[in-house]
Amino acid sequence: MSKLFRAVIMGPPGSGKGTISERIAHNFGLKHLSSGDFVRENISSKTDAGVLAKTYINKGLLVPDHVMTRLLLPRLEEMTKYSWLLDGFPRTLAQAEALNSSCDLDVAINLNIPLETLKERLRHRWIHPPSGRVYNMCFNPPRIQGLDDITGEALIQQEDDRPEALVARLRHYKDVAKPVIDFYKAKGILYTFSDTETDRIWPNINTLLSTKIPAIQSDARCASTR
Numbered sequence: 001m002s003k004l005f006r007a008v009i010m011g012p013p014g015s016g017k018g019t020i021s022e023r024i025a026h027n028f029g030l031k032h033l034s035s036g037d038f039v040r041e042n043i044s045s046k047t048d049a050g051v052l053a054k055t056y057i058n059k060g061l062l063v064p065d066h067v068m069t070r071l072l073l074p075r076l077e078e079m080t081k082y083s084w085l086l087d088g089f090p091r092t093l094a095q096a097e098a099l100n101s102s103c104d105l106d107v108a109i110n111l112n113i114p115l116e117t118l119k120e121r122l123r124h125r126w127i128h129p130p131s132g133r134v135y136n137m138c139f140n141p142p143r144i145q146g147l148d149d150i151t152g153e154a155l156i157q158q159e160d161d162r163p164e165a166l167v168a169r170l171r172h173y174k175d176v177a178k179p180v181i182d183f184y185k186a187k188g189i190l191y192t193f194s195d196t197e198t199d200r201i202w203p204n205i206n207t208l209l210s211t212k213i214p215a216i217q218s219d220a221r222c223a224s225t226r
């Protein structure tokens, strides 16, 4: 049987994980699994995990490991036939270890973006919650201001992108990410990309994945979930 491709993409809030994941999903035909979207779906449908998660997100904190793994791992079990890219999970060493016991990763992409760039981007980030589509009023604005390109529905700014929650999120990210980065470095699968622009990072990621993915059988591929 041919091998499926499994990757994670890590980086602080605003580092471009969602933007780059969409490009990867589109170019390489992987499933893009966004942990942030899973959390938001659970919040909207008011599941127990969603109600609990919301109390942390509103404070700019990470959702506890046991809640995140309970949300995420069952979704991965539904994906055993597919190649996928997991965006935003793991965020902590405990999550990385839980993931490690359920599957073998091929690549861990780590986005290293300066703090000032992150702050600036998130100030301008607007999303369309039902689809998870992400816009930026400067970098990729919607065709009509304030409205989603596909549905014409209103865009919103997420509570946790507001400046009060943002600084706490960014600080917390740094503390918890270091052991995860070290974990993947020790496994020899860590690839770090540093720049202020997604468009400069993207060609390097594209080249890396082109060397890793061709071996995958075409019927194991599938379109992005979005």
Ligand SMILES: Nc1nc2c(ncn2[C@@H]2O[C@H](COP(=O)(O)OP(=O)(O)O)[C@@H](O)[C@H]2O)c(=O)[nH]1
Binding pocket: 011, 012, 013, 014, 015, 016, 017, 018, 019, 020, 121, 122, 124, 125, 126, 134, 135, 136, 137, 138, 139, 140, 196, 197, 198, 199
């Ligand atoms: N100015 C600028 N904005 C970007 C760039 N890359 C992504 N963005 C925007 O920055 C925000 C954060 O990107 P996103 O992909 O949501 O990051 P994530 O939080 O890591 O998933 C979004 O509004 C993106 O449209 C870039 O190179 N330049």
Ligand SMILES: Nc1ccn([C@@H]2O[C@H](COP(=O)(O)OP(=O)(O)O)[C@@H](O)[C@H]2O)c(=O)n1
Binding pocket: 011, 012, 013, 014, 017, 035, 036, 037, 039, 056, 057, 060, 061, 062, 063, 064, 068, 087, 088, 089, 090, 091, 095, 160, 169
């Ligand atoms: N592994 C994860 C993933 C998301 N989350 C929470 O869900 C929020 C939204 O996730 P996201 O990946 O869309 O957003 P960013 O924080 O990258 O902008 C995060 O800010 C965290 O509060 C978490 O706590 N742990």
